[in-house]
Structures are given as structure tokens and as C-alpha cells.
Amino acid sequence: MEERIFLRESGVVVSNARFIVPTQTFAMAGITSVKTFREVPKRxxxxxxxxxxxxxxxxxxxxxxxxxxxxxxxxxxxxxxxxxxxxxxxxxxQRDRFHLLLKTASGEAKALTSVDLAFIKRVVAGLNEAIVHRG
Incomplete structure (x- = not known):
């Protein structure tokens, strides 16, 4: 099956086979769920x-x-x-930081962090599309 790209932005690539962030590559087959959380700076x-x-x-x-x-x-x-x-x-x-967490068979991994919530939401949407496409 040909690799289909769902998102390519700011060094992040989401395809039906891989999730690539600047420091790591995750196999989509190993990702079971995706979630985000907000980290409020300590003041x-x-x-x-x-x-x-x-x-x-x-x-x-x-x-x-x-x-x-x-x-x-x-x-x-x-x-x-x-x-x-x-x-x-x-x-x-100070800005809130938003983290994207991946749940895999080996546990949770913090895959991506950004102060741009809209970017994190686009990545989550791409990952959800890739998970659905994967079947």
C-alpha cells in the first residue's frame, strides 16, 4: 500500500504508516490513541x-x-x-504549553510540545485520520 500523507507542517509528518516529529519517528501501527494536555506555567x-x-x-x-x-x-x-x-x-x-501524548503498547509518550494550540489540534486531526485510515 502506498504511503498517504495526512499532514506535513513545521517538521511534523503524519502518514498512514508513520508519525514523524523532529526528534523521533513513531510507527502508526503502534499508536492506539492520541490526546493533548495543557501545561500552565508556574507563576x-x-x-x-x-x-x-x-x-x-x-x-x-x-x-x-x-x-x-x-x-x-x-x-x-x-x-x-x-x-x-x-x-x-x-x-x-509566559505562555501555556500544549503537549501531544501518544498511547502505545509500551505506554504513553510525549511526542510533541508547542505553544500553538491550533497546530497541536491539526496534528491530532491528522493522527486521527491516519488511525481511521489504517483500519
């Missing part, structure tokens, strides 16, 4: 950094207003603003 450390920056900001305002040492207060305020802004920026750059 605990960044939230703590942001809260620490806000504390410094408030402390700097207190220093500047309390004892008249405007220069020391300004330095603490600037550092607090910098930490808070850096934490907010870092959190805004």
Missing part, C-alpha cells in the same frame, strides 16, 4: 517578586514622606518599581 515565584517590589515601593514612599530623606526614598521607590515591572513583564511573556 508563584514571579508573584512573590512582584509583591516584594510593591512592598519596596510602599516602603520607599514611607521613607520619602516620613523622615525627609528624599534621595533614599527615591532609590527604594525606583528599585521597587523595577522589580514590580520586571515581574509583570515576565508573567506577560
Amino acid at each position: 508563584g515565584g514571579l508573584i512573590l517578586l512582584m509583591l516584594f517590589g510593591m512592598l519596596l515601593l510602599l516602603g520607599g514612599i514611607g521613607i520619602a514622606a516620613g523622615n525627609g530623606s528624599g534621595a533614599a526614598g527615591a532609590v527604594v521607590i525606583a528599585f521597587g518599581l523595577l522589580l514590580t515591572a520586571a515581574a509583570i513583564f515576565a508573567m506577560s511573556q
Whole structure:
């Protein structure tokens, strides 16, 4: 039987015989099911950094207003603003990651990871077509 391609995109190939990702090749005959899951980035450390920056900001305002040492207060305020802004920026750059898991006779394998959910869904659709075509 001739190999039929169901998807060819970004280094990923799904055919009736093989599933090829940039680092591995899986035989379609060994794949029993396909599923995805979402990995949400951990933000605990960044939230703590942001809260620490806000504390410094408030402390700097207190220093500047309390004892008249405007220069020391300004330095603490600037550092607090910098930490808070850096934490907010870092959190805004984090993206959920989507994983494609293959179930085979030997267990589950994480075959593909991407931040592009639409791409993962296209690969899953191609794999499902290949599984159905395989019979």
C-alpha cells in the first residue's frame, strides 16, 4: 500500500504508516490513541517578586514622606518599581504549553510540545485520520 500523507507542517509528518516529529519517528501501527494536555506555567515565584517590589515601593514612599530623606526614598521607590515591572513583564511573556501524548503498547509518550494550540489540534486531526485510515 502506498504511503498517504495526512499532514506535513513545521517538521511534523503524519502518514498512514508513520508519525514523524523532529526528534523521533513513531510507527502508526503502534499508536492506539492520541490526546493533548495543557501545561500552565508556574507563576508563584514571579508573584512573590512582584509583591516584594510593591512592598519596596510602599516602603520607599514611607521613607520619602516620613523622615525627609528624599534621595533614599527615591532609590527604594525606583528599585521597587523595577522589580514590580520586571515581574509583570515576565508573567506577560509566559505562555501555556500544549503537549501531544501518544498511547502505545509500551505506554504513553510525549511526542510533541508547542505553544500553538491550533497546530497541536491539526496534528491530532491528522493522527486521527491516519488511525481511521489504517483500519
